Amino acid sequence: MRVRSRTVSTTAQDRSYLSPFLLLVALYINSAQAYTFIYAGCSTEKYQPNPTPQSSFQSNLNSLFASALSSSSQALYAAFALGNDSSSPPESAIYGLYQCRGDLRLTDCSKCIQSAVTQIGLICPYSYGASLQLDACLLRYEHINFLGTDELSVVYKKCSLKTLGSDLDFLKRRDDVLGQVGSSGLGFFRVTGSQGVEGYGQCLGDLSEGQCGQCLEEAARKIKVLCGASAAGDVFLGKCSIRYWASGYYDFSRGSRGTDDDDVGKTVAIMVGVIAGLAIIIVGLSFCHKALG
Numbered sequence: 001m002r003v004r005s006r007t008v009s010t011t012a013q014d015r016s017y018l019s020p021f022l023l024l025v026a027l028y029i030n031s032a033q034a035y036t037f038i039y040a041g042c043s044t045e046k047y048q049p050n051p052t053p054q055s056s057f058q059s060n061l062n063s064l065f066a067s068a069l070s071s072s073s074q075a076l077y078a079a080f081a082l083g084n085d086s087s088s089p090p091e092s093a094i095y096g097l098y099q100c101r102g103d104l105r106l107t108d109c110s111k112c113i114q115s116a117v118t119q120i121g122l123i124c125p126y127s128y129g130a131s132l133q134l135d136a137c138l139l140r141y142e143h144i145n146f147l148g149t150d151e152l153s154v155v156y157k158k159c160s161l162k163t164l165g166s167d168l169d170f171l172k173r174r175d176d177v178l179g180q181v182g183s184s185g186l187g188f189f190r191v192t193g194s195q196g197v198e199g200y201g202q203c204l205g206d207l208s209e210g211q212c213g214q215c216l217e218e219a220a221r222k223i224k225v226l227c228g229a230s231a232a233g234d235v236f237l238g239k240c241s242i243r244y245w246a247s248g249y250y251d252f253s254r255g256s257r258g259t260d261d262d263d264v265g266k267t268v269a270i271m272v273g274v275i276a277g278l279a280i281i282i283v284g285l286s287f288c289h290k291a292l293g
Contacts, residue, residue: 151239
């Protein structure tokens with residue numbers, strides 16, 4: 001297995017991975033945490049799960065999850081490649097990475113990846129490829145090698161309902177912030193501000209510095225077009241993301257994402273929590289039935 005990691009510096013499931021009971025307990029606990037769901041993508045191609053013995057892809061996927069969990073306590077980013085050597089069957093190959101937001105402590109990064117590993121197999125069961133973006137971290141794996149490739153399409157965008165279109169000074173300062181975040185040569189996590197407007201951008205660690213600059217420049221261009229005069233906005237491309245906000249819009253001390261929280265994210269969190277709670281009750285009743293029998 002090849003592993004590549006990078007410590008990001010700042011400038012300012014699969015159901016077989018855990019036993020079903022522990023998986024449900026972990027999901028029920030994690031649903032109450034502040035790792036807000038942003039988006040998820042699942043491949044339409046599915047693998048056939050085998051309890052015993054596991055398929056080579058399923059086994060490698062479990063190994064990838066275990067490696068991500070282990071590495072996330074030591075680095076904010078790591079990439080993995082398993083089953084891609086000449087002695088392995090083609091169907092076993094898997095490539096993956098995780099990345100935490102550049103301002104996170106390693107303990108928080110590890111907790112976020114734990115939450116992502118728990119959820120990704122439930123959101124994208126038996127998928128040959130899946131991507132789960134939480135507010136603080138990303139977990140992604142594919143059957144084909146995507147590491148180091150450019151991905152400049154928008155995969156998610158969110159713009160606040162509140163607009164400041166009449167405030168020309170805000171728009172100028174917002175554009176200054178986006179210009180600084182989107183400039184090259186500033187590393188993989190960039191934080192900046194300008195008189196009441198703040199923002200940051202981040203690239204995935206599998207990109208080169210030149211690719212990162214290109215990705216953030218494109219993200220800065222697209223967020224201005226997509227969000228217009230919104231007081232805050234998020235845009236995620238395949239390999240980078242940008243966020244800006246008027247000062248005070250996000251209260252990070254309370255873990256809030258503003259007054260216009262993503263209703264889809266709320267709905268997913270509620271549904272996952274309810275399903276997990278019901279499943280725990282069912283498992284408990286099953287144990288009681290077996291004990292009585």
